[in-house]
Amino acid sequence: MFWKMIFGALTRQKSRLLLIAFTVALGVSLATAMLTVMFDVGDKVNQELKTYGANLNVLPKGLSMLGEMYNLDQVEGEAARPEQHLAEADLGKIKMIFWAYNIVDFAPYLETKIMAGNRPVILVGTWFDKHLNLPTGDEVDTGMTRMKSWWDVTGSFGRDDEPRGAMVGASLAAELGLKAGDALPISGLEGQDLGSLEVCAVFHSGGVEDGQIFAPLRLVQDIAGKPGLVQRVEVSALTTPENDLARRAAQDPGSLSRLEWDTWYCTAYISSIAYQIEEIMPGARAKAVLQVAESEGAILQKTQLLMSLLTILSLACSSLAISNLVTASVMERGTEIGLLKALGATTLSVVLLILVEILITAFAGGILGYFVGLGFAQIIGRTVFGAAVTANAMAAPLVALLVLLVAMAGSMPAVRMLLLLRPTEVLHGK
């Protein structure tokens, strides 16, 4: 009989229960959309922040980067510094560290000086878009093309399989009167002929690169006489914002306790990624570019905090709206409840009847709302980030719990009121 009554209520009180289901669906879709976006927004914004460029520099031990900033003239005696190189063959290892999945892109660089248009110019060799087969069986596409998305490029990005294709910086191109498609004859510093480069693009970066030429790594290795070697590698990694533990570890990983060390090592802090790269490439030193790493952390944290707060707001709103509606609609049914009580129904069975009815309705609405919410999240993801938002497994149980609590909480005041009702009063038209 209990289920018959439930069934009767569900099928025959359509409009009222539909309204509840509808509101629950709305609330749940809002909650789902917000939760899904919230869980994923960190990753998405992190990806976006990659446009700020590499957050790790991998250098040979001992090499420092003097004279790079603002196109300073070479400091006297620079050449006397011990200069080592990294082996190009080792670079694939960067994708084999514990946090390999978080390494978004990396590109090696090798610089050498040449003469172009009667003036010394820095020629930079790099991977434009390199396909790597790792020993682990994974395949990776990486290179500068992906890391310098903020460059203004007229023409097309260079390609690794065009051995003499080169990209020329805007200020150099202006001085030499070059444009995409031109041929640029180059020679060594002592005047030996090095053939000519095909200019495939002119780029504007706003930095020192505007005065340089970028060419495939192989070509530059040949010109510089450093086969199989690179000078430095820029790595772009998805990282977790730094905290105290990470800062202490960055100072000295040895100062951590065993447990702290494990936590640190297994979290994608920039310092632990750097440490892991150093581990896997013994001759290398990985330096976090704090300008990028710190700012990323700050912005990520703000965005995530913001989204969490907005999510809490929308959760609170949908909870209030749902429970409000449930209360209002249960209150309406005073007469029916009075009748049931007059017929000798126990308080418990009446309460149970109402709760089961509301819960069934709420869950029907909730399931619908969940999928609509996922849809909303996808729309947001597609429009904003141009990528699908990953549905987090956490969202579903959270939403289910929410619906359960909210529906119960919403029924409570009504149930309390109903328990106080005297059947006679209700039936006598009050």
Place this chain on the structure above:
Amino acid sequence: MALVVYNLKVEMLREVFVNILEIQDISKIYGTVNALRNITLSVQQGEWAAIMGPSGSGKTTMMNIIGCMDKPTSGSVILDGDDISRLSSEELTGIRRDKIGLVFQQFHLVPYLTALENVMVAQYYHSIIDKEEALQSLERVGLQDRAEHLPRQLSGGEQQRVCIARALINHPKLILADEPTGNLDEANEGIVMDLFRQLHCGGSTIVMVTHDPGVAAHAERTVVLEHGRLARITSNPAKDF
């Protein structure tokens, strides 16, 4: 002059003898259910008629049609000279407001208004509110000291009396009562029936729908419906009023 006097006489005659309600051969069909079949009935000015019958006999349909809340499928209903079966629902609203006072089984008072205000609601929709008149009306049903109470603070009988006061306030041509004692105990039933008797003595026309022969016996005439047909009309022995 003579003509004027004659006209006046005709007017007076109409006042006294003319039927206030004339039902001509009405039927009402809801989908496949024939709620009323070919009923013809008239109620005179100042008459007290009771419509009786078991459940499903068409009492409520009758009541709704007389009360201008529903229209017959066929036939005509003439209320105080207007054929209400031809009027639009807008016009019916006006008739209802001006000519009919409704008393319900479930009282139907606005829950958030006091007894006095509930009476005044009828004035408000009819014309202009007049607190004095509303108070008088409550006094007439003996509730002057309960004027400021909310419906939930009143007993069933008191609520019904407020309902009657509300029905009287606009001086309707016809008081239509649907099971006025259906929700009342015996004591209250007595009070309410006394009120109706007083109204009747005052010259009000009353049509009362009931299933209780005891209540119907108060009326001058009892119309009995069975399965949507007019079964019989009985005149009750004249009471001492």
Place this chain on the structure above:
Amino acid sequence: MKKNTSFMIKMLCCSLVRRRSRMAAALLGIAIGAAVLLGMVTLCYDIPKQMSKEFRSYGANMVLVSSGRESMNLDDAAKAVRHFPEGALVGMTPFRYIPVRHNMLPYTAVGTDFDAVKKTSPYWRVSGEWPAKENEALVGADIAEYARISPGRTLAIDGRNSKHAKFEANITITGIVKTGGVEDGFIFMRLPDMEAMTEEKGLADVAEISCSAGEKELQDIAAVVRTDVPSLEARLVKRVIQSEAAVLGKLEMLLYLVTLVVLVLTMICVATTMMTVIMERRREIGLKKALGAEDRRIAKEFFAEGVILGLVGGLCGAICGLLFAQFVSASVFDRSVAVEFYLIPAAIAVSVLVTVAACLLPVRRAVEIEPALVLRGE
């Protein structure tokens, strides 16, 4: 007629006051709607600006360099800085690069204003103390490691100024700076110390400027600077500006979309709540119709009720919404939110509109039903 109007108002008040619990439910719904509306829109309006300030942690987005061969004059730089809008300018840091030697090894000494550095390059990580007194200096992490220099040491340095006059000085290292960038290979000292050491005043090689403004604005400023101070050239740091524009644009869009979704859903919730509240009153509507009220009059009453509910709920909601926006802004950005005051009446107006619309729909349906059906009292 005046009496009737006052009775209508009285009826309205009674309906609102004596049906407290139901009205509370309706008000709660409306207030939530208005709070979300105002809170989200205010945030939506304010956050991009706040975020733009956050992005300044990426450091300078513009540099001033000399347009000629020689170093630029600090007075010119100060003149150029005046072209930046007051509120948006985060800071201007001059840098003067001088090659020096210590223990016969070459280094680059950089003279700068450390207070300005803290503003324009908040990512500098200094272990030890920032230099405060005369002849105190920071040393880059690479040099510190390479030359084994620790805070507290005094270095003797010498070199030649731009006129090839020799100078010597002793500097005390107070801390080690680490950025992961080129700064790790420099020695930083206070600009006045460097001026005293080299006996050259008011010169700098580069001035970094951090300014919360978009690319277009910065380009305009750069053009103005070029014409006003021809000895200087203002260059945009493209990497920082473009990335900021890209990320900020996405964030802004995300916020707008989220706000839109939240708003639409909340408004529908408000509407459904109002509908249930009104649907309960079908019997009352039927009664009023039976008493001879015209449809228009009933609609008018509910309309008035909706307006009052919308106003009160909207006002409460607006206050809560502002508090919420304030709370979010304070906890995320440590700043108070900038309130656009015209949004407050707008939010209240929207909640009135939604409420009235949500009332009138079920009321219209209720008046269409014959009163008999309602009053039969199922």
